[in-house]
Amino acid sequence: MKVRVEIDEHLQQPEVVIRTAGDDPNIEKIKQLLANTPLSNETLSGFKNSTEYFLKPESILFIETENRQLQIHTADDIYTSKERLYEIATKLPAYFMQVAKSTIVNLNQINALNKSISNCLISFYDSHKEVYASRRYYKQLQERLNEMRLLK
Template identity: 80%
Template sequence: MRVRVEIDDNLKQPELIIRASSDDPNVEKIKELLAATPLTDEVLSGFKNSREYFLKPSSILFIETENRQLQIHTIDEIYTSNERLYEIAEELPDYFLQVAKSTIVNLKQINALNKSISNCLISFYDSPKEVYASRRYYKQLQERLNEMRLSK
């Protein structure tokens, strides 16, 4: 196997391209290893009562904008942030997914989906908090949850 690194100062995040023949059995193993290994111990900052807290992404249930204010929800707390939703979305690991125009959820924290004709209600483990997914994002939400379930 050959490894090559190219430096490009215009990139905001590292990009990894795997080139292999179609019958190479190692490609899927490499892909799974890379997806399972966090590159950094990145944290998000959130504010509550004029104090800044540093939150691990795994502790976040969902992030939403309400009244032009970004709110970061954990199991029992709500923190605010001065960043925009799209800015935070770029920093989050791949197990986060946008499910509405103003909402991003942690797929690993989802306990149940309650689908009705008009909407989809998402509930989380160990928390009474719930959030709605719009119809536009529902299919992608289900696909990602199925991928995660099958990869375990």
């Protein structure tokens, strides 16, 4: 494989182009790895009492809106944010996915899916916390988790 970097001052953000002679299954793996790798060490700010904390995305289990309040859940704590769910979603790496109207989860933190007729319960590694995924998002959630398993 040949790797080449070109510098263009007119670009707003990095662009990756993959050229191949034919259909290669490794190309899809490379594409997914690039999409799931955060490019920066950006943190999200969350408040607990009157203290502002800066949270690394990989430590976040899920983000949900409850009673018009955005809550950021880690394994041990819950932080609040003044931002809206759609605003925070644009700042998150590709390994986050919306699974309900008011919930975004970290796909790398999912331990199990418990599907029933009416819903899907998501549990996380090293935490007692659980969240529901709506039926609308279930198929897409399963596909993304399968893709990530193939990459590892």
